Amino acid sequence: MIDTTTANIKIEGFDRLMAHLSAATQKSVINSGLKSSANFLVKWIVTQRLSGRPGLRRVTGALAQSIKSGAPENNQITVGTRELPYARIHEYGGIIVPRVAKALKFKIDNRWVVTQKVTIPARPYMKPSINPDNINHIKDIFRDKIWAAIQGKGASTE
Numbered sequence: 001m002i003d004t005t006t007a008n009i010k011i012e013g014f015d016r017l018m019a020h021l022s023a024a025t026q027k028s029v030i031n032s033g034l035k036s037s038a039n040f041l042v043k044w045i046v047t048q049r050l051s052g053r054p055g056l057r058r059v060t061g062a063l064a065q066s067i068k069s070g071a072p073e074n075n076q077i078t079v080g081t082r083e084l085p086y087a088r089i090h091e092y093g094g095i096i097v098p099r100v101a102k103a104l105k106f107k108i109d110n111r112w113v114v115t116q117k118v119t120i121p122a123r124p125y126m127k128p129s130i131n132p133d134n135i136n137h138i139k140d141i142f143r144d145k146i147w148a149a150i151q152g153k154g155a156s157t158e
Helices: 014-018 023-049 062-066 087-092 132-150
Strands: 079-081 094-096 104-108 111-115 118-120
Touching: 014 132, 023 079, 023 132, 062 087, 087 094
Parallel strands: none
Antiparallel strands: 094 118, 104 111
């Protein structure tokens, strides 16, 4: 993934609870928790930030469809997009200038506009996913996975 947002989440008592599980079960719990957390974040980004909210019009839905999660690796998982060239400018904002031509030319409301630069304001869709409510939800996902494993119910992904 190219454009990502990072969060380190500490769960109180995590190590103490994990100590009750075998190494293989610990790995399963962590991978399952990471996958479930990533699925939750992808769904939240798409439904809460990329569903036609003001400032970021949904035209084709391609940006929402490009939000994906990677496979768990080193007790981490990545949520982001790499498929669309305009994803970064929406998240962070920036200035677009012509690379080869003398000017930019584009259409707005059936009217052609010619200009030397366009300033795009930041319209973050990934970074807002790391908020207190979502962090608490992710902690709950991991707690549920750990307790299920301790009680012998496994650690399946949602």
